[in-house]
Amino acid sequence: MHPDQLAKNIWRVHTRIGTHDLFEGIWPLPEGVLINAYVVKGSRKTALIDFVCDWENGESDLTGQMEEIGVKVADVDYVVINHMEPDHTGALVDFRKKNKTAQIYCTKKAEPLVHHFLRVTDNIHVIEDGEELDLGDRTLVFYETPNIHWPETMMTFERESGILFSCDAFGSFGLFDHTFEDELSEDERELYRQEGERYYSNIVSTFSTFVQKGLAKLAPLPITMVAPSHGVLWRKDIERLFSWYGKLARYMNGPAEEEITLVWSSMYGNTESLLESVKAGVASEGVKLHIFRVPQTHASFILEYAWRSSGLIFGMPTYEYKMFPPMYHVLDILERSRVNKRKVMRFGSFGWSGGAQKQFDQFVETLKWDCVGTVEFQGAPTEEDQKKAFEYAAELARQVKAEVRT
Numbered sequence: 001m002h003p004d005q006l007a008k009n010i011w012r013v014h015t016r017i018g019t020h021d022l023f024e025g026i027w028p029l030p031e032g033v034l035i036n037a038y039v040v041k042g043s044r045k046t047a048l049i050d051f052v053c054d055w056e057n058g059e060s061d062l063t064g065q066m067e068e069i070g071v072k073v074a075d076v077d078y079v080v081i082n083h084m085e086p087d088h089t090g091a092l093v094d095f096r097k098k099n100k101t102a103q104i105y106c107t108k109k110a111e112p113l114v115h116h117f118l119r120v121t122d123n124i125h126v127i128e129d130g131e132e133l134d135l136g137d138r139t140l141v142f143y144e145t146p147n148i149h150w151p152e153t154m155m156t157f158e159r160e161s162g163i164l165f166s167c168d169a170f171g172s173f174g175l176f177d178h179t180f181e182d183e184l185s186e187d188e189r190e191l192y193r194q195e196g197e198r199y200y201s202n203i204v205s206t207f208s209t210f211v212q213k214g215l216a217k218l219a220p221l222p223i224t225m226v227a228p229s230h231g232v233l234w235r236k237d238i239e240r241l242f243s244w245y246g247k248l249a250r251y252m253n254g255p256a257e258e259e260i261t262l263v264w265s266s267m268y269g270n271t272e273s274l275l276e277s278v279k280a281g282v283a284s285e286g287v288k289l290h291i292f293r294v295p296q297t298h299a300s301f302i303l304e305y306a307w308r309s310s311g312l313i314f315g316m317p318t319y320e321y322k323m324f325p326p327m328y329h330v331l332d333i334l335e336r337s338r339v340n341k342r343k344v345m346r347f348g349s350f351g352w353s354g355g356a357q358k359q360f361d362q363f364v365e366t367l368k369w370d371c372v373g374t375v376e377f378q379g380a381p382t383e384e385d386q387k388k389a390f391e392y393a394a395e396l397a398r399q400v401k402a403e404v405r406t
């Protein structure tokens with residue numbers, strides 16, 4: 001790993017996280033993830049923007065790369081903490097042991113987190129929104145962007161180069177050998193789109209209202225490059241990046257894409273036996289369908305597709321007077337992520353008195369979903385149940401089309 005020069009005296013230094021880890025201890029990383037930090041060397045002072053974690057020798061990677069560009073740990077005058085989450089600050093504890101004088105720049109809300117996570121209480125400077133830091137021929141400007149992703153988050157803009165250091169915003173999962181989005185091949189770009197949307201839905205979606213506020217606040221800046229803390233950087237078509245991100249944020253309250261995500265589970269095949277009718281119902285209206293079985297599929301991937309879908313279909317039986325537990329987990333994740341205002345339907349089997357539907361109804365209410373109907377049956381489904389499943393699925397698909405097209 002080597003540093004990438006972004007402009008005169010501005011570099012990215014980064015860590016590659018392997019594919020066997022879980023991000024935040026929950027989200028799979030089949031394609032790995034990048035953690036980017038940045039060095040800005042002004043004519044008088046040097047700043048390190050964001051950090052990396054102590055995952056997989058993060059710190060040694062960082063200092064090694066810094067040495068390649070002639071910056072020693074002791075040369076750093078300022079450490080800018082855009083966001084206190086440990087993926088960006090973990091290695092700071094060790095860094096601080098070697099450099100006690102570097103001033104930490106962070107927001108007011110970050111200060112107590114610096115105390116508690118890093119056990120550091122001195123040399124902390126709390127920024128004002130819009131405050132500037134003069135490094136000589138480079139100027140950093142700090143903008144509070146709360147809740148993208150934690151409450152204490154800010155972004156840093158380097159005025160002379162026009163680079164926005166956006167931290168988690170515009171981030172993505174995935175390891176990429178190229179630095180910039182415009183260098184990706186068609187296949188890599190598709191992987192980046194997918195991993196970017198999975199990152200957004202898994203990590204940021206809950207805060208979509210704040211994302212929209214943040215985008216509105218930053219849009220007037222003369223941005224020439226967006227340098228997030230995960231994934232690739234953008235130096236072309238910044239408008240396309242903002243419009244993609246704005247679209248992802250607006251999915252929160254629907255309508256999203258003209259697509260339906262079907263999530264199903266079945267212990268003994270009774271619920272499963274309605275699957276073909278449901279699929280045929282959606283297909284009869286020509287709406288794109290994504291199908292996932294739980295618990296076989298991790299909720300991370302289901303959330304990615306649920307986030308972009310205007311319609312959701314759930315198939316699950318009753319289990320111990322409640323919903324089949326892995327499906328409850330998926331619905332809980334959708335609730336936390338605010339997959340609001342979708343068109344939905346449910347189908348599922350029960351043995352004697354049911355219970356899954358009651359729990360499902362609570363999610364429908366909380367997430368303001370519009371349920372076209374439920375096909376719930378005792379034991380095995382009848383011909384009538386099969387017909388109803390087809391009809392409800394077709395009706396759901398019609399409603400999705402109508403909603404997206406108006």
Ligand SMILES: Cc1cc2nc3c(=O)[nH]c(=O)nc-3n(C[C@H](O)[C@H](O)[C@H](O)COP(=O)(O)O)c2cc1C
Nearest residue numbers: 266267268269270271317320321350351352353354
């Ligand atoms: C461990 C277990 C717990 C169950 N708990 C309930 C229950 O509380 N209420 C109920 O009506 N049926 C219950 N059932 C019955 C299932 O809902 C029923 O067998 C259903 O047909 C399963 O659908 P499937 O074939 O799609 O898995 C339970 C079944 C199992 C195996």
Ligand SMILES: [Fe+2]
Nearest residue numbers: 083085149168
């Ligand atoms: Fe974060």
Ligand SMILES: [Fe+2]
Nearest residue numbers: 085087168229
């Ligand atoms: Fe992060």
